[in-house]
Amino acid sequence: MDAILCYSQSAEELLKRKKIHREIIFQYLTKHNIVMPSNAEKCLLVQKVIEYWREGSTASQRNYSSGSTSGNNAPPSDIAASYKDDYQTMGLEFCKWFYQLLNSQNPLLQEQSKEWGPQHFWEDVILKFSYRTSEQQLEVYTGAVMVSLRLLALPKEEHLFLNPNLTGNGLKCIHSPHGLVIIAVAGTIHRESICLGIFEQIFGLIRCPSSENNWKMKFVHLKITGQGGTAPATVQPNEDSEPPVIKYESNELLQVFEEHIVGICD
Template sequence: MSGSGLSETERAGCVKILKLLSRGDLQSLSDTVTNKMIVVENETEALETILSFTKNAEELLRRKKVHRELIFRYLAKEGVSMPPNSEKHLLVKRTLELWTPGKRSTQKMDETRQSLHTGTASDSRRVEEGFDSLLLGQQFCQWFFQLLNSQNLSLGQPPQDWGPQHFWPDVKLCLHARAGSEQKEEFLGAELVSRRLQALTREERLLLSPNLEPRGLKTLASPHGLVLVAVAGTIHRDKNCLGIFEQVFGLISSPQEKNSWKIKFVNMKIKGQDALGGMGAAPSLTYNSSELQLLCNS
């Protein structure tokens, strides 16, 4: 059964948001959209009924039971950062934009994906000529943070395929946390780095929301194949914003594998609530171009 006015993308997105509702809210929403004319037996039936009686995606997102926090959490899981105090109508607008990308940008992303997924030496000149490091950075961050956030079991979604396979064997993680006390940690090797990053979301139940706007994302490509992706964002647990983070990834393509970019190093800074200073806007990077250039050359 398909919603009369929903595209496949909108339907898939609506399903993800509806699954964040409590059972009671889902039942109540089903009663509202059908005017209590249809009795549903379980959550699956309620979900299908809501979708089939929804004229368009905006109508569903604006329902009272679809709370602001749910849309915020959904966007964060999809790698889309919004200021923590964003009003609901802005979150609805951003969600609808996410579900209806322009044909031109979609085509450009598809072309870039095709070129990025060819890791062979014979293709390297073509990749260099048409290479868009910023687009790679946006795609990488959407993929990485969606994958990492899915390890947070309190979000009630199945964890995706996280593991050491996404890292180079000699990957290095530098973690610098300042929340009350100062803490520095270093990890070497794909297994250890993978486990430590996973612990942020699985054990510590954090949700990392990257800011993929220009002030929150910078990229730099070196001639010898390393691409730096630097991103800032906010850190949440449940409904609380705990602080901000900055993360710099070093990516190198892997010729042997179809999905050819792997993580070579990760530098992560975490600042606690005191660093927010009443921040209303999404956080911006403090790294400047020369600092990134040094990392690129090291």
């Protein structure tokens, strides 16, 4: 590796070398929440890495010149304050925070895990977890501890990596009249370099006045469809193995949380 670094004239040349395998580059992009088709050729992955590095360099220069120290690790309590009525941007920042936090629990990544736990959920939170391989299965969990532990098991015990599609139609975020922020996101699920299927996840967020007005998860709905299953109607992988997209309309997202909204208003 030292010899490769020594004789490489540019980052692009370095990444294109045979000893830098395609799987390594794909895992790097996935780790940084950059969605690429699972069958993308190495040259396309290299181009995406170069673009990512250039964007990061430009952003760093802007932050340095403005004296800003903010980044993408802002907790949920700061998101809405930063973006006010721009709930799509709020949803984007929340998803970056959530999936980086969840995926950091995966021991295969050999990263220092971040602070995961029930503190991010309401005490009466509900998780509906459905998955389909040969048959449809449904699990329901209630309570912050149980929901936190079940979600934690995905990366920590099952070694799954959730790669959300945060571009285009992969993310949809709306705000209900009752103060509930609803976020729907689609993506792919991986174990190491193998794509196992697609997922759809919906979050319901409400501010918690007893916890410094932080946003906490009130409801989580997770659907996983394996490669051998049939994708649900609300998640559609595009042609040519493009990332999956959300097909929910705004009124459909509101209906998902109707029973919880009634509880909030009481």
